[in-house]
Structure formats: C-alpha cells, structure tokens
Amino acid sequence: MKIGFPRALYYFDYFPFWAGFFHRLEIEVVTSPPTHRLIMEQGLKKASDETCLPLKLLAGHIQALKDVDGIFLPRMVSVEADTYSCPKFLGIPESLLPAVPPGIPVLSVVLNWRKGQRQVLKDLQVFGLQLGKSKAEIRKAFTEGQEWQRRYQASNGAGWDFEESMREIERATKGLTNPVSNVKTWKERVLAKNPLTVQKCSDPPRTVIDQDTDRLKISLVGHSYLTLESYVNLNILRKLREKADVELTEHVNQADVSAHLAGLRKKLFWSHAKQIYGSGNKFVTDPQVDGVIYLTCFGCGTDSMVQEMLALIARQHHKPYMVVTLDEHSGEAGLVTRLEAFLDMVERRKAHEGDISTYGECLDRDSNTL
Ligand code: SF4
Structure with missing residues (x-):
C-alpha cells in the first residue's frame, strides 16, 4: 500500500x-x-x-x-x-x-x-x-x-538542517522493500536499520548562532511551514544566511518557550502561537540577537495577534523588528530590498551602540520600527 x-x-x-x-x-x-x-x-x-x-x-x-x-x-x-x-x-x-x-x-x-x-x-x-x-x-x-x-x-x-533531516526520513520510508544487501552506502545501511541514527553520525550540526564572530545575529520567527518553505518565502532563509547567523523558532526548546510565556496575563490557545510567541520573546530579550524578523502570511488569524504582541515587546527593548507578510503575489525584488535595508540598519545600529540619530540619541523610542 x-x-x-x-x-x-x-x-x-x-x-x-x-x-x-x-x-x-x-x-x-x-x-x-x-x-x-x-x-x-x-x-x-x-x-x-x-x-x-x-x-x-x-x-x-x-x-x-x-x-x-x-x-x-x-x-x-x-x-x-x-x-x-x-x-x-x-x-x-x-x-x-x-x-x-x-x-x-x-x-x-x-x-x-x-x-x-x-x-x-x-x-x-x-x-x-x-x-x-x-x-x-x-x-x-x-x-x-x-x-x-x-x-x-x-x-x-541542535540546529540540524531541516531539508537534510526530511530527505533522510523520506528515503527511509521508501526503503521498505529494499533488502539491506541492496543498499549501497554506509549512510543508507544505517538508515535501513534506524532512519534517524544517521543524524547523529554524519556531519556536525550546523551552528545556529556563533557567539565568537562579528556576523549579525538575526532571528526569523514564524510558522515552520513559512520559514522552511523556500519557494513561498522566496528563499529568505538562504538570503539571510549569506549575511548573518540565523536562528529559527524551531531551534528554541520547550523549556525556554515555557519560560518566555510566563509573563502573559492569559494563556495562548494555539500550539503554534505559543511556540512563536515564546521563542520570539526569547529572541527579542536576548542581547546576543541583533534583530528579529517576523515572517507571516496574508490571512493568518493567529499571527495577526501574536505579531502585535511581539512588536510591543520589541519596542520596549529597542530591538530592531520587521514583519514580512507573504502572499501568492509576493515579489522577490521587494523582499530583497527590504531585507537589505533592515540588515544595513541593524549593522549601523550595532556599530553605533544603538544610537541611530546623528546627535547620538535615539529620537524614535516609541516607534514600531526600531
Ligand atoms: S490561519 Fe495561520 S495558523 Fe492557521 S493554518 Fe493558516 S497560517 Fe497556519
């Protein structure tokens, strides 16, 4: 079957x-x-x-x-x-x-x-x-x-690459009828026995945020089916990784998520919203993270609320924060321009210790953009 x-x-x-x-x-x-x-x-x-x-x-x-x-x-x-x-x-x-x-x-x-x-x-x-x-x-x-x-x-x-994990899982589920002797590589032999042990044996996990480099540290927050869906998100993850170390919602463990939900006056009902808010709150309040991008899509009910809640915390912590809304008409040129502008701003802000005004003072403390 x-x-x-x-x-x-x-x-x-x-x-x-x-x-x-x-x-x-x-x-x-x-x-x-x-x-x-x-x-x-x-x-x-x-x-x-x-x-x-x-x-x-x-x-x-x-x-x-x-x-x-x-x-x-x-x-x-x-x-x-x-x-x-x-x-x-x-x-x-x-x-x-x-x-x-x-x-x-x-x-x-x-x-x-x-x-x-x-x-x-x-x-x-x-x-x-x-x-x-x-x-x-x-x-x-x-x-x-x-x-x-x-x-x-x-x-x-541990920051394993999503695409690689899924490819290996898919390969394992298709190998049902292959006798082990027909499987050619070592990796496949391991898969034939236990499809996920290979993740522990192959290359070391991809570093998510390397604290020793001067590269920007950006967090991409949103539903996994947007942040990891490279066709729909116009390859935002690859574009970001060219210029910064990137952390995703999925990289935050449940203990951290729960700790960062603690301040809410009322529980969130939806599991994805909880994960996004908890991880987003962690990123926004983490001094190691230079900026947060919220990836959402047109027509998402839960994001319309969670995105505003995170914007509020970002404003309070003066953390650079940008919302990218995807729909079926999203164009790559517009996305690239926005990303570049955001990363330039974050870089400049980092270099000047958070003051963006030429007078050495942040004039826009209550704005949603910074
Ligand atoms: S409305 Fe939002 S949370 Fe619900 S399925 Fe669509 S994108 Fe996901």
Missing part, C-alpha cells in the same frame, strides 16, 4: 511521527514534490479565496500526489495538553476535499492530545482497522512514531 502525504502545513512539524508510524506498519509513504509554480497555481484554483496561504499550498500539494492508494489528511485537533491547533487545521480534510483528485480515497484520523494519550491510541486503532492492522500493530507503530518525532525534535534543537 502507498499512502500520499502532502509536503505542506503539518509536514513541516509532524511528518517524522507519521513516517515512523507508517514505516512500522510497512506502508510506503509517498510525499508530493517540493513546491513549484504549478503546485501553487493549482492550489489557488481549488482552495477558498479567503483562506490562508499555507492552506492554499496544501490544496496544490494534494493535487500533486499521483499513483497512490489514498491521501492521508489527519485532523490534528490538538498536539499537546491545554492547547488547540489553529481552527483551519480542524477543518481538514473537509475544507480540502475539492482538491482531492477523483478516484483517490482520503484517509483521515482525529488526533486530539487534549483527551490524553490513551484516547489518541484508541483513535489510531480505529483508523488502523481501515488499513487492516491489528490493535497490537498500531500500538507498536504509535511508539515508533513518537520515537521518530522525539529524535527529530532533538535534532532540531
């Missing part, structure tokens, strides 16, 4: 869990190709105009899945206790059914961690019946999925 998994939205956070889960069940997972122009155009045709850019992209990736026995679209209600996913996650798969190619069934399961691990396992076991798998097999697959996810998150914290 081959299951299609669109390379969009929850792919960027939870694919390792599902890859491990299906790997254990000996079900091959086929992902859609990296985003390109046609995928984007097809997504725009099938998704609602009012929805956000990542949902439109997901619609495009669903259509790009060919030759599969089913398309997997889980309804991820909640991924941890006390929070919910964004309401648009909850509308999946129904909101995206128009994008599903005719004749291909949709496979879905509800995942609600608010109800506890036992309920999640029960729901997966009901789903397992559709796949012809026993309860015991699903239990083992669930444990395997959690292990893959845990290792992936640990590697994230």
